[in-house]
Amino acid sequence: MTASTHDTRPVALVTGATRGIGLAIAQRLGDTHHILVGGRDAQAVQAVVDELPSAAGFVCDLTDEAAVSAATQTIERLDLLIHSAGIARSTTVEQATREQWREIFEVNVVAVADLTRRLLPQLRANQGQVITINSGSGFHSGPGGALYSGSKFALRAFTDALREEERGAVRVSSIHPGRVDTDMQVELQQQAGRPYVASEHLRPGSVAEAVALAVFASPEAMVEQVSVRPVFKA
Template sequence: MNTAQELLEITDHLKELAVTNRQVVVVTGATGGIGRAIVEDLAHDYAIVAQGRDKPRLAQLANLGQQIYPVQCDLTDTGALAETFGLLPKVDALINAAAIAPRYAFDDATAEIWSDVMHLNVTVPSELTRILLPQLRASTGTIVYLGSGASRTTSPHNVVYAASKHALQALADGVRMRTEADRIRVATVAPGHVDTPMIEWDDNYPLVLPETLIQPATVARTIRHVIEAPEDTQITEVWVRPRAEA
């Protein structure tokens, strides 16, 4: 949990967003492979609220553009999310990229593992969406949930992560239906195996990867396409697959 002084510094830092002439995009997991690529792609055109836990990596992000606003916080502390994000003066897009992806077969996964994965991968984006809903309604904004090839399939050795991404897909569909009258656009962007540290699993399960992995910048370009879709449409699902399947 952030201290009172840290929260004050974050709040003062974000006050500048009230006067920016750019659209404001919130990116969670901004210090990860895909999250950083999203910030890099959008930094020249948008004001970015970049959430992460790693202070040195967040400091590096600040060098990517003039209107990048790093926010160091632990998303799993859902009780503090409203304190940190609820006071944002405006939000035009929310990109839920933060996730964890440990590999477990169901009979190796404990209740604690299930709880940790489902909490960060499903509960946190749901709660953050709920907190930022007033700002997104005001801007008729866009919400992006970063899904996965595991959003519709599974394997015996990756069932916990796959279950969380199945649930995230259901969340996205439910949010879209719930906010249709507000004209908020809701999308799932679901890439296959991406070349990030997330897939460097240290376990004893067999691993088969495609010959060529998807690059994080490719996913970022897809997300830009979603949030910049013309006003007369919404892109609800994008499945980003490698050129050759594993």
């Protein structure tokens, strides 16, 4: 899962890279990085690998601790870790079950923290970078948003703590998109009972450009936090 010794490209692991924002990020960085394409579906992962100039698969269920342990042991070198995998749920506090709380925090927070922890030695060795794809919901919440916003608030706290703990060793950035035209957003709008109009949302490529801003900042600079929102006023 690593680039060959003859490949001088920096190595980037992008989770959730088979669709939506993660796919756009993998495509944006594909010309400059060797991409480890993260995903659970081996066929979908391979399809992305095949379209990139330099890539390999990272097929793993990030909620499976044993699987993550085995998969990360194959990564000898890493320059960039981008956490794009995540889930969204919309329900009221009254209706939310303990299982739903556990599920969303396991995927959006615990899996991120565990994967980061396991790969910190490789990142430190290369003065690497961690980027978390958060959300506007990482700053505010509203009716039906306790599950998703709660997990994104926690992700922001994790990212802020990691940034200070690793300052000078690993650059850490948090990207906060508003509503993005993805399958996840379609589901969220359906759950909220609102009509879906794609043109009112950000393109995944716009989020990828915000990620690129952080990735390609000069070595002495750290883009700590970026908020990207649609022009359309909801």
